[in-house]
Amino acid sequence: MSQLNDLSLVAQVIVFHNTKAFDQLVRKYQSPVRRFFLNLTCGDHELSDDLAQDTFIKAYTNIASFRNFSSFSTWLYRIAYNVFYDYLRNRKETSDLDTYQVDAQYNTDQKDIGREIDIYRALSQLKEIERTCITLFYMEDQSIEKIAGITGCPAGTVKSHLSRAKEKMAAYLKQNGYDGK
Numbered sequence: 001m002s003q004l005n006d007l008s009l010v011a012q013v014i015v016f017h018n019t020k021a022f023d024q025l026v027r028k029y030q031s032p033v034r035r036f037f038l039n040l041t042c043g044d045h046e047l048s049d050d051l052a053q054d055t056f057i058k059a060y061t062n063i064a065s066f067r068n069f070s071s072f073s074t075w076l077y078r079i080a081y082n083v084f085y086d087y088l089r090n091r092k093e094t095s096d097l098d099t100y101q102v103d104a105q106y107n108t109d110q111k112d113i114g115r116e117i118d119i120y121r122a123l124s125q126l127k128e129i130e131r132t133c134i135t136l137f138y139m140e141d142q143s144i145e146k147i148a149g150i151t152g153c154p155a156g157t158v159k160s161h162l163s164r165a166k167e168k169m170a171a172y173l174k175q176n177g178y179d180g181k
Contacts, residue, residue, distance in 0.1 A: 003071050003072070006025065006028075006071070006072035006073070007068065007072065009021040009022070009024055009025050010025070010063060010066055010072060013025075013060075013063050014063060014064050014066075022060055022063070025059075025072070026056055029073065029076055030052065030056075032073075032140060033052045033055055033056075033076065033077075033080050034048050034049065034052045035139060035140070036077065036080055036135060036136070036139070036140055037049075037051045037052055037080065037084065039123060039131070039135040039139050040084050040128075040131055040132060040135055042120035042121070042123050042124045043116065043117070043120040047087075051080070051083050051084060051087060052080075054083050055076070055079050055080045055083045058079050058083065059075075059076055059079050062079075070146075070149050071146075073146075074146050074149050074150060077136070077140075077142070077146075077150045078149065078150045081132060081150050081151060084128075084132075085128070088128060118173065118176055118178070119173075121172070121176075122168075122169040122172040122173050122176075123135075123169070125168055125169070125172050126165050126168055126169070127161075129151065129153070129161055130161045130162075130164055130165035130168070131165065132150075132151060133147055133151065133153075133158050133161040133162050133165060134161075134162060134165040134166070134169070136150060136151075137162055144158050144159060144162075
């Protein structure tokens with residue numbers, strides 16, 4: 001039913017240029033997309049907000065290209081994924097400092113700061129694709145097939161990334177005082 005509602009809203013945006021319909025899509029997906037970026041950026045709230053805003057701008061300007069080959073959410077996460085990797089490519093070209101990790105390490109305005117910093121540090125130990133897969137699977141509750149559609153990786157590769165990411169995170173957390181309970 002939710003996917004049908006999304007399709008109806010998308011059709012209203014495309015056919016009637018109904019910005020209120022797009023507003024409904026933004027309200028529905030804003031929190032999940034921001035949370036997705038928050039985990040990919042290891043807790044950088046400002047960057048997550050900026051990337052989410054870029055995602056919705058790109059979604060709006062390209063909504064006519066949505067062809068319903070996948071769900072709207074998968075299409076939107078694919079845009080988010082591309083926005084994040086565009087950011088990483090641009091950052092690598094222009095930045096000598098790893099402000100991305102520094103910001104996550106010293107971000108102090110969060111509840112239960114110790115555990116969150118440890119989780120973000122564990123996430124920062126992962127390759128970007130591993131972090132993306134683990135974030136989509138465990139934090140965004142996406143299926144292996146949807147993650148494959150979002151990342152463009154085969155389902156078996158997504159499973160491998162998840163397995164490696166879980167092992168790396170478990171080892172990091174165990175090394176830093178978490179005993180797995």
